[in-house]
Amino acid sequence: MRRRSLLSVDHLALFVRRTLLVVFGVPAALAVVMSIVDAYRSRGRRSKPFPTLPPKSTPVGDGTITTYTFGADLYDDMLAAIEGAQRQILFETYIWKGDAIGERFKRALIAAADRGVDVYVIYDAFANLVVSPRFKRFPPQVRVLRYPVYGAGWRFFDLRRYGRNHRKILVVDEDAGFVGGYNIGTAYATEWRDTHVRITGPGVWDLKRAFADFWNLHRRRFFSPSLRPLLLEMSTTWEPQIRFHRNVPRLLMFPIRAMYLEAINRASKNVWLTHAYFLPDQDLVDALRDAAHRGVDVRILVPLKSNHIVADWISRGYYSQLLEAGVRIFRFRDAMVHAKTATIDGAWTTVGTANIDRMSLTGNFEINVEVIDEAFATVLEEIFELDESNALELTSSEWEARDLHRKFTEFVLTPLRPFL
Known part of the structure; x- marks a missing residue:
């Protein structure tokens, strides 16, 4: 009798495994095949020109918001802000291509650090797996946080540690903060339609706080400086017309x-x-x-x-x-x-x-x-x-x-x- 019950359990387990294989395995396999075929067909395909608007600045509260819909315009202003930095640059991106545009940003950040500006950089390692390791090497005067491909360590059961860092932020001094959908790369400059904004006024402090909180949460304790002093220096001025919302999976905040x-x-x-x-x-x-x-x-x-x-x-x-x-x-x-x-x-x-x-x-x-x-x-x-x-x-x-x-x-x- 016991043997029959064990056989029944085995049959049930086999049925469940096969069902899961069909329900999830077949769609996953189809998705892989579709992605491979699409990648092959898309080789060498270039986008066509599309309509865009020039950057436009709008007064909001005690500051301004400038809107960008064309990557080349945005990159020009971001690089100009980096080159004009006096005290501090906070730069965070998801994808950072090692191409001509990526090199321009890297050189500008290193040059700023060489002239005494405090430069902090965050990038997502998984999003840049195909980028040359050479490109991802920086001199010691540039402080870099590489958000790891796998961040759970032995806590593989902790779902809070699996989210990617999909943010794109640039803050220069207290003068300007950039945020939006643009990654860094040559194709994004002219071939993709995206939207980014440049913020001045009290809202810049909220972007600085967002960067500092992420840095402090993920920095290597004995090798990376804390940005907690920066948080203590920050303005407590509120801009009632602007609010920043941050998803923080480590804290289950969405x-x-x-x-x-x-x-x-x-x-x-x-x-x-x-x-x-x-x-x-x-x-x-x-x-x-x-x-x-x-x-x-x-x-x-x-x-x-x-x-x-x-x-x-x-x-x-x-x-x-x-x-x-x-x-x-x-x-x-x-x-x-x-x-x-x-x-x-x-x-x-x-x-x-x-x-x-x-x-x-x-x-x-x-x-x-x-x-x-x-x-x-x-x-x-x-x-x-x-x-x-x-x-x-x-x-x-x-x-x-x-x-x-x-x-x-x-x-x-x-x-x-x-x-x-």
Whole structure:
């Protein structure tokens, strides 16, 4: 009798293993094949020109916010700020290519350190695995924090230690702070459509605090200096129209998702979102559908084809629900749109590093700036409308008429949604 029960348990375990293999193994294998094929097809493919606006500065509170939609413009101003630094530079990025643009930033940072400026650098090691080790070597006068590929150590069970550092920040003295979606690299200068902002005024202190907190949380205790004295020196002035929201997985803090839900749920006029990778959870889908049902003009702008084909396919699994509710979906043509922005009701905006996907909203270190200002919201609306002029709208009839193999692929990839 006992032997029969053991056999039953063994059969059950075998059935569970096989089921899990089918449910997760097949989609994972398909995702790998799709990524390889897409990478092969994309070799040598260049984006086409796309419309952009010149940098535009808007007074907000006691400072200004300058908006950038073209990488070359942004990099010129970032490098000029680094070259003009007098006391301190805080530089943090996710991807830092070892190409011509990457070298310009590296040389500028080293030159600043050579003339006596305190230079602190943070970059994500996993995002730069393919970058030459030579490029990632710095002289000792540049203080560098390499966020590790694997940060859990022996605490492999601690999910708080697995998030990537997806933030992009530059703070120079107390004069200017930059934050947004742009990584550092030649292709991003002219071939990708992204959005970044330059902030002056009291908001700069909040960016400094964000950098210092990350540095102190992850620095090597006996080899890297603490930035705690910097925190003690910081201004306590509040800028009531600007708030920075930081996702900190080590502390289980994920305010950016709540920020989006609150703003969407309060919308009465319009909700315009631009996102590189749009893979919302059901709460966010429901919030967007509810807004559309109460007459809000809800629009979502995404790439026609992003640099992550699997994310594209999985995001399409949400289109039916959104289109049925009256949400309008636009697909940016000819180039990768990598922005992470939103504008609501002509008064509320956000620009930052967080995509609307699970990795950004409940996994990675991210930072978004939330701005309550009508003039700045107008700028974001102008940018959205310009991007929309370069986009194709997806209609319900077009979506329902898609091929059977496309519907099948979306269905097979559905189990991967919780992981992206």
